[in-house]
Amino acid sequence: MSYLVMECHPGYAVLLDEEGRFLKAANLRYETGQTVYDPVLMKETPERQRHTVRWISSGVAAIAACFLLFFGIGYYQNYLQPYSSIYLTINPEVQMELNRQGTVVGLTGTNEDGKTLLEGYDGKGKDKVTVADELIDRAIEMGFLSEGGRVSFSIDSPDEVLFQEYGTELRTKVTEYLDGRITITIEITNHQDGQGQESPENSSSSTPSQPSSSQPESTLPSSSEPSRPAVTPPTSSNATDYDDTDYGPNNDGVTDYTPPVSSSPAYTDTDYGPGNDGDTGYTPPSTSKPPADTDYGPGSDGVTDYTDGDTDYDPDHNDDDNDGDSGYDDDDSDDDSDDDNDPDDDD
Amino acid sequence: MNDAHKIVEQVYAAKEDVRAADDLIRAYLPFIKAETAKFLKRPPIEGQDDELSIAMMAFHEAIGGYSRTRGSFLKYAAMLIRSRLVDYSRREQRHSRVLSLDAPIGEEDATLGETLADDREPHEETALRDATRAEIEELTRQMQEFGVSLSDVADNCPKQQRTLDACRRALEYAKGNPELLEDLLKTKRLPIGQLATGSGVERKTLERHRKYMVALLLIYTNGYEIIRGHLKQVMKGVAVR
Numbered sequence: 001m002s003y004l005v006m007e008c009h010p011g012y013a014v015l016l017d018e019e020g021r022f023l024k025a026a027n028l029r030y031e032t033g034q035t036v037y038d039p040v041l042m043k044e045t046p047e048r049q050r051h052t053v054r055w056i057s058s059g060v061a062a063i064a065a066c067f068l069l070f071f072g073i074g075y076y077q078n079y080l081q082p083y084s085s086i087y088l089t090i091n092p093e094v095q096m097e098l099n100r101q102g103t104v105v106g107l108t109g110t111n112e113d114g115k116t117l118l119e120g121y122d123g124k125g126k127d128k129v130t131v132a133d134e135l136i137d138r139a140i141e142m143g144f145l146s147e148g149g150r151v152s153f154s155i156d157s158p159d160e161v162l163f164q165e166y167g168t169e170l171r172t173k174v175t176e177y178l179d180g181r182i183t184i185t186i187e188i189t190n191h192q193d194g195q196g197q198e199s200p201e202n203s204s205s206s207t208p209s210q211p212s213s214s215q216p217e218s219t220l221p222s223s224s225e226p227s228r229p230a231v232t233p234p235t236s237s238n239a240t241d242y243d244d245t246d247y248g249p250n251n252d253g254v255t256d257y258t259p260p261v262s263s264s265p266a267y268t269d270t271d272y273g274p275g276n277d278g279d280t281g282y283t284p285p286s287t288s289k290p291p292a293d294t295d296y297g298p299g300s301d302g303v304t305d306y307t308d309g310d311t312d313y314d315p316d317h318n319d320d321d322n323d324g325d326s327g328y329d330d331d332d333s334d335d336d337s338d339d340d341n342d343p344d345d346d347d
Numbered sequence: 348m349n350d351a352h353k354i355v356e357q358v359y360a361a362k363e364d365v366r367a368a369d370d371l372i373r374a375y376l377p378f379i380k381a382e383t384a385k386f387l388k389r390p391p392i393e394g395q396d397d398e399l400s401i402a403m404m405a406f407h408e409a410i411g412g413y414s415r416t417r418g419s420f421l422k423y424a425a426m427l428i429r430s431r432l433v434d435y436s437r438r439e440q441r442h443s444r445v446l447s448l449d450a451p452i453g454e455e456d457a458t459l460g461e462t463l464a465d466d467r468e469p470h471e472e473t474a475l476r477d478a479t480r481a482e483i484e485e486l487t488r489q490m491q492e493f494g495v496s497l498s499d500v501a502d503n504c505p506k507q508q509r510t511l512d513a514c515r516r517a518l519e520y521a522k523g524n525p526e527l528l529e530d531l532l533k534t535k536r537l538p539i540g541q542l543a544t545g546s547g548v549e550r551k552t553l554e555r556h557r558k559y560m561v562a563l564l565l566i567y568t569n570g571y572e573i574i575r576g577h578l579k580q581v582m583k584g585v586a587v588r
């Protein structure tokens with residue numbers, strides 16, 4: 001390609017190439033009108049624009065990376081990171097790790113039977129209720145769980161609301177699932193403080209003003225009906241509850257009928273004084289004193305159960321305990337001790 | 348500080364005016380020489396070292412490419428000079444085994460170029476060059492009537508092949524309609540509308556390359572046979588296409 005030198009400047013020369021382009025090139029001692037063959041052309045660099053493009057593209061890339069990171073962390077926190085745990089105890093003990101969505105992200109057998117139970121089972125990505133149902137099915141198949149058995153869910157969750165939500169959901173769904181096939185007791189405890197969760201119907205049936213006798217008697221029909229398993233005394237220990245009686249020398253001071261509102265049930269939950277919730281439960285056998293829910297002495301809760309002359313003094317609550325019953329103190333002393341033990345035995 | 352401000356103003360003036368740019372380059376020739384000397388590790392000899400020409404071109408490029416956001420002008424120019432010299436030395440490495448015609452041979456004063464037989468006729472060549480120069484000078488004078496300089500045309504020349512082809516198509520149309528060229532000479536105005544409708548080239552393209560089109564069309568008016576001869580083959584190629 002030959003170039004015609006059109007114009008000469010100290011810094012450059014203007015050349016005309018054969019294709020009709022006018023170009024600037026280094027003036028290598030050129031003269032106007034000369035034909036040259038190998039000029040050093042000036043670079044045409046639209047540097048400004050290229051910089052802008054680079055700046056924009058790098059900015060876009062950075063924003064994209066931020067978004068990816070943001071959503072990646074969000075996804076991890078929501079779906080992958082274990083957020084809460086449920087310890088399922090039949091006899092096999094299984095730990096379920098849940099993400100924020102309540103989906104199982106990890107399953108571990110925490111004892112030998114638990115490992116056997118989990119053998120060949122993959123519950124990852126399933127909902128906690130599905131996994132619980134399937135594990136109970138497997139436990140029944142393997143003979144770990146039989147009629148009248150007990151299943152305990154110990155929920156380890158960072159906040160109380162989630163514990164309540166999971167507890168209620170597990171209780172209702174698992175009960176529904178097993179309804180009509182097998183009767184078992186379902187127990188929900190908070191893994192962190194060992195506090196039991198009471199089902200909504202139970203807490204409503206054990207309103208503080210209720211006389212003590214109503215509670216134990218209601219357990220009799222409910223013991224054969226898993227839809228009201230909350231009457232089972234939830235305890236801090238997952239093992240058998242037979243020793244965990246509230247009666248006699250083994251009384252551990254944990255009343256099993258404590259409504260969730262009272263967090264430290266120990267001695268405040270008595271039938272004496274202002275803490276009296278009407279739920280005498282255990283006191284009569286441990287003391288030779290008159291029943292707590294009397295209208296005599298210091299145990300008086302201000303509700304006279306009999307003075308109004310109406311024997312059916314508690315029509316709002318369960319009828320069973322009032323039928324043919326004058327409804328005052330005798331119930332507590334006699335029936336309570338029996339009835340209270342009954343749910344434990346039956347369940 | 349004041350100096351820095353002054354040179355920035357000079358550079359911005361040089362961007363607009365070709366003569367101011369030339370003056371600036373002349374004024375800063377010592378700086379350009381110093382930068383070249385840093386690269387060559389010896390003082391450059393004016394009129395012999397291509398590197399100095401390259402450095403001057405780089406300085407000119409720096410005038411065009413400088414903006415206040417790029418910091419100090421002289422640092423920017425020094426950087427550009429260095430990189431253009433590096434580019435040039437890489438390019439020249441390919442010819443490292445080629446002897447320079449200007450290299451002195453033996454003890455004598457004669458150079459290699461002088462000892463070689465030259466089959467070209469020096470007188471004829473000088474005559475041709477003079478004729479060409481006369482044509483170019485006439486073209487430059489005529490372009491001045493349009494307010495266009497050759498440096499402007501070089502800056503305004505289409506970079507993309509597609510745009511260049513579009514401009515050539517417009518030129519072909521003008522060649523087919525000589526009255527357009529006559530109009531151009533008479534009115535000193537580029538008939539962009541007629542060119543666009545006649546050749547089918549986007550009006551915007553022609554407007555953007557107005558200066559280039561003026562130069563191209565002027566070359567194809569009367570005279571300028573030598574320049575046309577230089578372009579001839581290419582334009583034939585377009586006609587075939």
